[in-house]
Amino acid sequence: MNIIKANDYNDMSRKAANIISAQVIVKPDCVLGLATGSSPLGLYSHLIKRYQKGDLDFSQVKSVNLDEYMGLTHENAQSYYYFMMENLFGQINILQENTNIPNGMAEDVEKACREYEQTIQSLGGIDLQLLGLGNNGHIGFNEPGTPFEQVTHCVSLTESTIQANSRFFDRLEDVPTKACTMGIKSIMMAKKIVVIVNGKGKADIVRKAFFGPVTTDVPASILQMHPDVTLVADAEALSLCDI
Numbered sequence: 001m002n003i004i005k006a007n008d009y010n011d012m013s014r015k016a017a018n019i020i021s022a023q024v025i026v027k028p029d030c031v032l033g034l035a036t037g038s039s040p041l042g043l044y045s046h047l048i049k050r051y052q053k054g055d056l057d058f059s060q061v062k063s064v065n066l067d068e069y070m071g072l073t074h075e076n077a078q079s080y081y082y083f084m085m086e087n088l089f090g091q092i093n094i095l096q097e098n099t100n101i102p103n104g105m106a107e108d109v110e111k112a113c114r115e116y117e118q119t120i121q122s123l124g125g126i127d128l129q130l131l132g133l134g135n136n137g138h139i140g141f142n143e144p145g146t147p148f149e150q151v152t153h154c155v156s157l158t159e160s161t162i163q164a165n166s167r168f169f170d171r172l173e174d175v176p177t178k179a180c181t182m183g184i185k186s187i188m189m190a191k192k193i194v195v196i197v198n199g200k201g202k203a204d205i206v207r208k209a210f211f212g213p214v215t216t217d218v219p220a221s222i223l224q225m226h227p228d229v230t231l232v233a234d235a236e237a238l239s240l241c242d243i
Ligand code: F6R
Pocket: 034, 035, 036, 037, 038, 039, 040, 066, 067, 131, 132, 133, 134, 135, 138, 139, 140, 141
C-alpha cells in the first residue's frame, strides 16, 4: 500500500487529483469509479479547474459511481445523481451516457443491483476506484459485518451512518435508510484504488482500517489485501498511525 501524506484537505485534494489526472491522461477512455460525500469535493474542483484550463479531457472517460440512496429522485438535491451533476459531471466534458449511478428509484431493487454489476463488467472493470472512508470503516455503503465477497447489492444503513448523513437533510426522518451500493468484491476488483481521508475525526478508523486486522468489522481493512491501493490522507487523519 502506498501512503501519501498531505498537509491538509486542499493538499490531499490536489495530490489525489494528480493521480486521477494521470489516469485520464495515460488512458483517455478509462473507467473511473467515483464517490460522493465531503471527502472528494476538493478533488473534484481541482479536476474541473484542470479541465477548464484545457489540461484534462473527459470526452472518452466512463464512470461508475459507488452508490445511491433508495427512494430519492434525480431532482432531489440529496441524491448522489444530483451531487455528481452539481459537483463534477455538469462542469466537465464527460458524456452523460458514459456516466453510471445506481438507479435509486428502481422498482425491482435486486434486479437493478444485478444490472449495475453487469454494467461494471461490460465496461471491462474499473481502472481506478476512488473511495472515501466512513467513520465506522465503511466503503461505499458496505457497513461493518458485510461479507467481503458481496457484489452490488441493496443495504439497510446503520444508525451511525444515518446520523452522519443527517447533516445534509433538514430532518432526521428525511434521511434515507436504504441504499444500493457496489459490494466489497466489486470494489476489490478495481485495478487501482485511491482512498482519500482527512481530519482528526477519522484518525482512529484510519489506524484500524490500514494497520489493524483484516476483519469484516472494519470493511475498509480488506483494502490491505489489494495489490494497488494508495491512501492519500492529511496529517490529522494519519496522526494515530506510526508512519
Ligand atoms: C460515498 C460513499 C461513502 C463515503 C463515506 C465518507 O459515495 O460511498 O462511503 O465515501 O461515507 O463520507 P465523507 O467523505 O462525507 O466523510
